[in-house]
Amino acid sequence: MPSAIANLSVDSPPNPSVAEDHALSVRLDEVIHRALTEKRIVGTVVLVARDGRVVYQRAAGSADREAGRPMRENELFRLASITKVIVSAAALALVEQHQLQLEDPVTRWLPDFRPKLEDGREPVITVRHLMTHTAGLTYRFREPAHGPYHRARISEGLDQPGLSMEEHLRRIVSVPLSYVPGTSWGYSVATDVLGAVIARAGGASLPEVVERLVTRPLGMSDTAFSVKDVARLATPYADGHPEPVRMGESHTLATRASTVTFVPGRVFDPRSFPSGGGGMVGSAGDILKFLETLRMGGAPVLGASTVEQLTTAHVGPEAESWGPGWGFGLGVGILVDPAKAGSPQSAGTWQWGGSYGHTWFVDPKHRLTVVALTNTASEGVFGAFPVTLRDAIYGAGR
Numbered sequence: 001m002p003s004a005i006a007n008l009s010v011d012s013p014p015n016p017s018v019a020e021d022h023a024l025s026v027r028l029d030e031v032i033h034r035a036l037t038e039k040r041i042v043g044t045v046v047l048v049a050r051d052g053r054v055v056y057q058r059a060a061g062s063a064d065r066e067a068g069r070p071m072r073e074n075e076l077f078r079l080a081s082i083t084k085v086i087v088s089a090a091a092l093a094l095v096e097q098h099q100l101q102l103e104d105p106v107t108r109w110l111p112d113f114r115p116k117l118e119d120g121r122e123p124v125i126t127v128r129h130l131m132t133h134t135a136g137l138t139y140r141f142r143e144p145a146h147g148p149y150h151r152a153r154i155s156e157g158l159d160q161p162g163l164s165m166e167e168h169l170r171r172i173v174s175v176p177l178s179y180v181p182g183t184s185w186g187y188s189v190a191t192d193v194l195g196a197v198i199a200r201a202g203g204a205s206l207p208e209v210v211e212r213l214v215t216r217p218l219g220m221s222d223t224a225f226s227v228k229d230v231a232r233l234a235t236p237y238a239d240g241h242p243e244p245v246r247m248g249e250s251h252t253l254a255t256r257a258s259t260v261t262f263v264p265g266r267v268f269d270p271r272s273f274p275s276g277g278g279g280m281v282g283s284a285g286d287i288l289k290f291l292e293t294l295r296m297g298g299a300p301v302l303g304a305s306t307v308e309q310l311t312t313a314h315v316g317p318e319a320e321s322w323g324p325g326w327g328f329g330l331g332v333g334i335l336v337d338p339a340k341a342g343s344p345q346s347a348g349t350w351q352w353g354g355s356y357g358h359t360w361f362v363d364p365k366h367r368l369t370v371v372a373l374t375n376t377a378s379e380g381v382f383g384a385f386p387v388t389l390r391d392a393i394y395g396a397g398r
Contacts (some may be wrong), residue, residue, distance in 0.1 A: 021055045024048070027392035028056055035385045036061050039243040041357070041376040043071035043234065044385075045284040048393060049292055049369045063375065064235040066246065074285065076222060076232045077373045078267060080158065080278045080354030082287060084191045086214055086223070087206070087276040088131055088331025089294070091198050092306050093213040100201040102128040106193065109200040113169055113193065118176045127197060129181045130190040131330040132314045133321075136177030137188035141260040148175045150258070157192055157275025158355065159250070161266040165196055165273035185319035185328060195276025206274045217300045218289055223282030225274045227267055233281070234375040236264050236356055239383075244376050253378060260355060262377065278354070287360060288371045295362050295369055311350045311364075322351055344394035359386040368393070 028046065035041045043061030047054060059071040094100040106113050106125045115136070116122050129135035139156055140149040152171045155163055172193065178186055195206045202209035207225040215223050227233050237244035238251050245251075252261045266272050267281060293299070298307040313327035313334040320326055322333040325341030335341060335349040345351075351361035357380025358373045372389055374380030390396075 017055075023395075024393065025056055027395065028058070028389065031385070031388045031392045032058065032060050034388075035379075040379045040383060041374045041385055042237045042244050043075075043376075044372060044374040044380070045071060045073055045075055045077075046373075046389065047284050047288045047371045049288060051367045052292065052296065054288075065237070067235075071234070071375075072232070074222070074232060074283055075234050075373075076227065076229060076281055076283055077234050077358065077375065078236060078264065078354075078356045079223075079280045079282050079287075080356045080358065081352060082282075082354040082358055082360065083276065083278050083280040085331050085352060086210060086280060086290065087191055087195055087198065088310065089290075089301055090202075090210045090213045091127070091131065091194055092302055092310060092330065094198065094201050094209075096303060096306055100127060100197070102126065102131070104197075106130065106197060109197045110169065110193070113173060113196075115173045115175065115177050117180065123177070123181050125181045127194070128314075128330075130194040130197070132185070132328055133187055133190050133319075134182050134185055134315060135188065135190045135193070136179050136181045136184075136186070137172065137190050137193070138178050138186050139188055140258070141255040142187060142257050145258040147258070154189065155275075156189070156260060156355075157273075157278040159261045159263040159266065160272075161263055161269035162271040163273055164271065168192065168273050169196060185315045185321065187321065189277060191277035191331070192273070192275050195274060198276070206276060210280075214290070214301055215286075218286075218293055220282065220286040220290060223280060223286040223290075225279050225281070226270075227281050232283075236262065237376045238262070239377065239379055244379070262356070284371045284373045287373070288369060291360060291362050291369045291371065295364060295367070311348075311362075326351075344391060344396045353381040353386070355381060357381050359389075361390070 042065050045059045048056035059073045061071050063069045063071045063075050104127045125135050152175050154171045199206045236247045250263050252259050294307050297304040310330045315328040317325050317327050317336040319328045321328040325337035327334045327336045332350040346363050346365035349363045353359040357376045360371045362369045
């Protein structure tokens with residue numbers, strides 16, 4: 001049992017839970033087996049906790065296909081946007097400590113961060129705007145090729161090793177805002193900017209503040225903005241035919257609007273800015289521990305009322321943050337309308353993922369937490385795998 005989840009009970013439960021857990025395992029094993037045999041993913045680690053008890057845990061497939069290295073439960077993954085919820089929790093911890101306020105103008109902490117609208121006006125952007133992704137910013141992969149973010153070479157935090165935070169912020173400011181802050185929702189580099197704010201408000205680098213406020217108190221020893229154990233780091237792959245392709249020094253995938261570029265070696269370059277939106281590396285066990293901490297009230301990282309703020313929809317389903325029916329909280333997607341989403345999850349479920357091939361969700365009504373990390377982009381996050389896994393957990397379609 002990985003030490004990261006050692007505080008969660010794994011004792012055999014009394015009947016009828018034994019039968020329920022067995023049926024769940026059969027369904028999930030089948031989903032994973034099918035994804036591997038159909039060569040849609042290379043490897044995965046899946047953890048499911050119900051009522052604070054791990055009811056399913058499995059590592060399957062390969063961590064490094066060419067080397068013949070099997071996936072292990074304590075495998076490390078480039079977390080990509082799973083980083084966002086951890087960084088958001090660090091920001092809220094600073095709010096609880098009265099070192100930061102949600103209504104603070106970003107310029108209080110970053111005086112030179114003054115992006116303008118197309119008409120030249122300079123609106124106020126607040127910390128709340130950053131956390132709810134309503135700041136008027138965007139991501140390069142969300143706009144057409146040759147759009148302004150492409151021309152300014154604004155990073156998603158997945159590429160351009162060696163790019164400094166100062167230069168990253170300068171490039172963001174050089175591009176007009178997409179809309180007046182607070183009037184729309186747009187997934188964006190906002191959490192990178194939030195990371196720079198956290199560093200200023202917390203009086204240390206972003207990695208140091210996150211360690212102090214989140215990962216160290218929870219014993220998340222695998223999770224950081226650097227690789228704790230290179231021997232345990234999963235090799236990344238990308239969708240391909242007849243099987244996923246191993247990512248090289250750089251790999252570009254098509255998105256709905258344009259492309260996204262991965263440079264897996266970025267994490268090894270200490271000059272790379274610590275991306276609050278996608279720069280951490282960690283294990284499934286650590287992520288499960290973190291999410292279960294939030295589900296059960298947040299201590300010792302956050303108070304229960306702050307967790308409620310984090311997991312309440314501050315933007316309604318018009319955001320379509322994870323598709324139809326999904327709103328957005330302070331750093332996580334919130335399921336507002338399960339029917340519109342076509343999901344068996346309960347209203348109030350919080351969820352997000354990571355572009356290297358990951359998803360997680362917490363269904364508070366069912367006291368359920370799920371972490372599914374893969375080393376295959378983008379099947380592991382946007383393909384059939386996370387959907388069929390979710391449906392198998394709820395027994396949908398049986």
